[in-house]
Amino acid sequence: MRGAAMSLTAASGGFVVLLLTVSVVQGQDGWGVTYTSTKICAFKGSTVDIHCTYTYPPRIKGHNTTVERTFWFTKVQNKEPVDLRTDSDYTGRVQYHCAENSCTLIITDLRESDSAVYKFRFITNQDGGCFIGSPGVTVSVSDLQVQVRRSSEQVELRCHSSCNVADHPSYVWYLNGQKMEEERFSLRVSVNDHNRYSCAVKGHEDHCSPPVYPPKLPSVSVSPSGQIVEGSSVTLTCSTDANPAAKYTWYKENDHKYHSQGPQLVFSSIQSSDSGQYYCAAENNLGMRTSQYIFIGVKYAPVLPSVSVSPSGQIVEGSSVNLTCSSDANPAAKYTWYKENEDSPKASGQIFTITDFRAEHSGNYYCEAQNERGRQNSTLHLTVGTSSPLLGNSAGMMNIIRLTLVVLMLIPLLLLILWTRRKKTPLSSTTEPNDYEETVEMDSPPVYEDVSDLKAVTAAETEDTEEQEDVV
Known part of the structure; x- marks a missing residue:
């Protein structure tokens, strides 16, 4: 087996990172496959080249050996390897460049799903003359990323990849797609900086990381x-x-x-x-x-309506009465008033007014609140208040008011007459020294035909009283 080495190679349309170069995976009796690399790390979107050489015995049992078919695979179906050129996951992205005893697999526009173990197989004209190169080549597809670390009101951005492209790589940063002048491993930006930041490895600027940015308006x-x-x-x-x-x-x-x-x-x-x-x-x-x-x-449908009457208390015959209905509903409820045992409605709207309430208006009234979602109703009982004939109507009440005013006017006059007559009547002189009773004799009150005679006499006596007070 030959020696191993680390290297970085460029491929058409992209680049790959070869982490380990290992030579021959040699089979027995001259059969074998040698991979240039057994481990490859490549960036997403780039192109990777996987190269191998293979050997086989030139003659077996007097028959010359010829290669009839070569291909690369990652999957096995029904115990048979699947040629990558027929795998739908690689349609339009796979090419073979094969020559005598060598073959190169080229995969373009790498995806993270392309991370797999790739093996080469060749088939000859010999009986049982098939060979698969194991362990194959492990390809890891890495997506270059910007790592975001937040502390208080600042954010640190770092360019990261699982592919170790160099011991001390240089990174290029982009602000809203425009290359920034500084080349550094990380950036510091403020929170809620609405710009977009991305990075790339210097020398491979065609493969930028996806940009990072804060949320847009939700x-x-x-x-x-x-x-x-x-x-x-x-x-x-x-x-x-x-x-x-x-x-x-x-x-x-x-x-x-x-x-x-x-x-x-x-x-x-x-x-x-x-x-x-x-x-x-x-x-x-x-x-x-x-x-x-x-x-x-x-x-929602109306809730149970609340009903009220105004004025509250006893209802006086002939008075005006307002009935009010209210209910919570969406859409807003419409109101209809009914009297018990009557088919037709009495009124519509939240307020029902009876202007001249009579005994025949007494009874149960109910309000119905209705919208497109449903209906509810509540009942209210009304009756005329009981009272004496004098209090039974508004005319009787007016009579009470008039009589009260007359009495209030006469009381001061009567008191003044009594006080004047008392001053004119002398005390009896026949009272014995040992008597403890004091007797005051008063004439019987005069009789007058009507109130006008009383007012005339009272006025005359008042004038006499004022003249006597003036003399005193």
Whole structure:
């Protein structure tokens, strides 16, 4: 077996890294295959050349040996190796350059799925004259990457590859596709720097790493689209373009706690309380962006309506009464008023007014709240309040008010008359010294025909009283 060596070789349209060069894998009796390299590391998108030479006995039992077929393979089906030229995974990317006792496999536009062990096989005209070169060539396809490490408000970018292209490689950096002047192993950028950064190995600038960048403005969608009905299943989805891939968090407006993590927020049975504005946040080590609001309006049937009467308390016959109905619903409910045992509605709208309430208006009234999702109703009982004949209607009430005013006007006059007559009547002088009772005699009150006579007399007495007070 020949010696091993490390080398870096260029191939048409790309480059490969040969980690180990090993010579012959020699078979017995002159059969054998020698691979130039047993391990190859290549960058994604590049081209790799795998070369081998092979030997076989020129004559066996008096018959000359000729090679009838040569090919490379990675798979075996039904115990038979599959020629790479017929493998659908390599269609249009495989070429053989074979000459006498040598053959080169060329694979272009390498993919990570091309990482495999490649073996060469040749078939001769001799009985049993087939040979497979083992252990073959191990190809590893590496994707050059920018590693992102975040600390506080700064981010460190490092160019990385599993292919060791050199002991101290130089790296070229690109900002939004434009080559930067400095050549260095790493870069430091600020968080939420919205630029795109990529790198390449110096000398192989045709094979850049995928760019890294913070999330772009996320978009949100709702499924199913259209009307959202209470009790149905609803899914909100958040998506954005970012590298490294973004992580997602869902929030509801005016709610400081997150509702869900992941690109989807799922309501298995959505309720009216879930209505509101939602948004998502997309974040990676390079920064964070939040989406615009998406409004979720849940449609639901009216809840049990509440009914009220105004004014409250007893209903006076002849007064005006307002009945009010309200219910929570989406879309907004429409209201209809009915009286028990009557088929036709009494009114529509939230407020039903009875302007001149009478005894025949007494009874049960109910309000029906209805929208496209359903209906609900509530009942209210109305009756005229019981009272005396004087209080039974508004005319009686006015009589009470008038009588009260007259009494209030007469009370001061009566008190003044009593006080004046008391001053005119002298105390009795026949009272014995030992008597403890004091007797005051007063004339019987005069009788007047009507209130006008009383007012005239009272006025005259008032004038006499004022004249006497002036004399005093």
